[in-house]
Amino acid sequence: MMHNNVKVARIEQSLTQEQLAKAVKVTRQTIGLIEKGKYNPSLQLCMAIAIKLDKTLDQLFWEVDK
Amino acid sequence: MKSWLSIFLPDDEYKQERVVYFLAEGGVLLLLYFGGALLINELLLSQDFAGQLVMLIGLGLYAVYTTLRYSLSGIEFADVVELNQFKKQRWKLFIQSIGFFVIFLMMSLLSHFDNWLPTLVLALVASMLLFILNYTSLKRSYTKNKELID
Numbered sequence: 647m648m649h650n651n652v653k654v655a656r657i658e659q660s661l662t663q664e665q666l667a668k669a670v671k672v673t674r675q676t677i678g679l680i681e682k683g684k685y686n687p688s689l690q691l692c693m694a695i696a697i698k699l700d701k702t703l704d705q706l707f708w709e710v711d712k
Numbered sequence: 713m714k715s716w717l718s719i720f721l722p723d724d725e726y727k728q729e730r731v732v733y734f735l736a737e738g739g740v741l742l743l744l745y746f747g748g749a750l751l752i753n754e755l756l757l758s759q760d761f762a763g764q765l766v767m768l769i770g771l772g773l774y775a776v777y778t779t780l781r782y783s784l785s786g787i788e789f790a791d792v793v794e795l796n797q798f799k800k801q802r803w804k805l806f807i808q809s810i811g812f813f814v815i816f817l818m819m820s821l822l823s824h825f826d827n828w829l830p831t832l833v834l835a836l837v838a839s840m841l842l843f844i845l846n847y848t849s850l851k852r853s854y855t856k857n858k859e860l861i862d
Contacts, residue, residue: 663861664791673791674793675787675857678859678860678861682860
């Protein structure tokens with residue numbers, strides 16, 4: 647399972663899953679699967695999400711040991 | 713992605729994606745071949761029943777397998793999350809099934825009007841199966857979507 651910060655970043659931007667899904671042209675289910683780490687999006691989709699959430703790919707998808 | 717097909721696929725992800733496409737294209741070509749062969753056998757050749765049956769089983773296997781996999785995966789109704797959306801979609805599926813029943817019945821009666829009772833039963837069973845399949849897909853999608861919500 648791949649951890650990511652998409653959900654946190656989305657909430658920071660006050661967006662719903664549905665709004666983000668529409669903005670990056672996927673279904674709400676796909677956003678849900680990405681947030682739960684159950685689906686690895688393509689680099690193209692990662693970029694679209696990062697641009698919409700005003701974050702870098704690092705901030706969204708880079709795993710840092712805590 | 714988890715699939716029994718994985719054992720036939722290379723580890724490299726680019727190659728893997730390409731090979732999945734090649735296999736799917738091969739499947740569709742096979743489907744077209746069976747369809748074409750069935751038609752030629754029926755129209756031009758000996759109308760060999762055993763041969764037709766083998767081809768029909770091939771076509772049916774492909775169609776049933778892909779349809780069931782798609783319906784049971786819960787990906788068809790990707791945006792149905794709320795209970796009211798679920799109910800609305802269920803109603804739509806019900807209406808669709810009735811529409812299918814009416815069209816199926818009318819088309820069948822055009823060619824077999826003298827045998828209306830078995831035709832009626834067949835139309836009823838087919839539309840009920842369609843509704844059950846669609847409803848299962850909807851239920852699976854709804855359950856999956858609820859687990860992924862916010």
